[in-house]
Amino acid sequence: MAAWAKRLAGVRGVLLDISGVLYDSGEGGGTPIDGSVEAVARLKRSQLKVRFCTNESQKSRGELVRLLRRLGFDISEDEVTAPAPAACQILKERGLRPHLLIHDGVRPEFDQIDTSNPNCVVMADAGDDFSYRNMNQAFQLLMELERPVLISLGKGRYYKETSGLMLDVGAYMKALEYACGIEAEVVGKPSPEFFRSALQAMGLEAHQAQ
Template sequence: MSGGLLNSSRKISALLLDITGVLYNSGEGGGHVIPGSPQAVARLKEAGYKLKFCTNETQITRRALVEKLTRHGFTLTEEEVYSPAPACVQYLLENNLRPFLLIHPDARQDYVTVDTTNPNAVVLGDAAHEFTYDNMNIAFKILISQGSPGHLISLGRGRYYREGSELTLDVGPFTKALEFASGTEATVIGKPAPSFFKSALSDLRVPPEEAVMIGDDVLNDVGGAQGCGMAGVLVKTGKYRPEDERHPTVKPDRVVDNLAHAVDLLLNVS
């Protein structure tokens, strides 16, 4: 299938959709839906496009995220959501790592199969108020006690996200602080890591040249996808700022008002 979303004849058979900032904005009371997004998702499914909801959301479990989106009027399954937690658990188990989990309390259920006694690694997610000096210092001490390099795993590199009407620090700045202090380079599991996008595409059985990533983060969503051979579309919702369109290293394949606008272009609806 192809459509007018991209300024080319490129075939599009699958879409990777960011969640926060594209489907809904987070905030008090569970946040609010971005107008037209539930209907846009339904139209994509009806048209036969393969979908994967790709998120760096690490404040809640994948199941809880699906339940929240269902309450917001979206129809999706847990298998359609691709988040960093399952890949992180697999990485920890394969490498015999016992992490200090500096993550949001609501996300801990995803890590019940992992041994966290006597930590020899650090996992960073969007821990929000858990990012205290004491917790960051614990993480630092674990990293330097393991020699070089230590095991620092970051569930993304986002700089900030929108919560309500304000921008809020994401996990990236805290990852950078621990990298600087400990001399350890983080292993990123989540956007914009190439492995994140490639794994999602593998699940869909779609080559990157037939897929489009739609997100509100010009660097992690658009740039990360383009680095894997996908097209990247930037929406003017969520954390979008006008200067994103003039990013020095990332040029979106298309900038659209919102997800509904993207779907109109894809389905050639004027």
């Protein structure tokens, strides 16, 4: 206990992952991991600030939060740091018009983004939409650009659903990197900027959070 007390001295906030930490996704929305609902409730009752960080890119933040609340979690949309809103901010700041290789569930996050005459590709965990045709379309667009820009909402290798392990966006991102001879810009974990944005939302420095 003394060791834990020393380790937690000065800690004022906690960053929590969602998928695989709070719940496993799958049929019917997924299932909470044993003890996770109670753990979040206990943290919320403490003096610690709590924020949820996710690379979820098959659902909008609103849809994800509604799911988690149905599973029993005390969580609101403004407590979640997710890659799609961060990517939209980057697109607006840099005047980029994306070709979207994404899941339909997260497409509403990009409703305010100009996608005409694309000058970059944004990819996410597109699930069954990672077809040869769609991957090749993204590849062709990147190869036609003088300065190709590939933005990926995460770089995970795989994740767990109730039915088993599933390939994540990172595998497909690496395929486009290799084919085009470029390096993707990752928005989401493990990008340091992603975690810095979460800390900024909490009003904390890195040494003050676990």
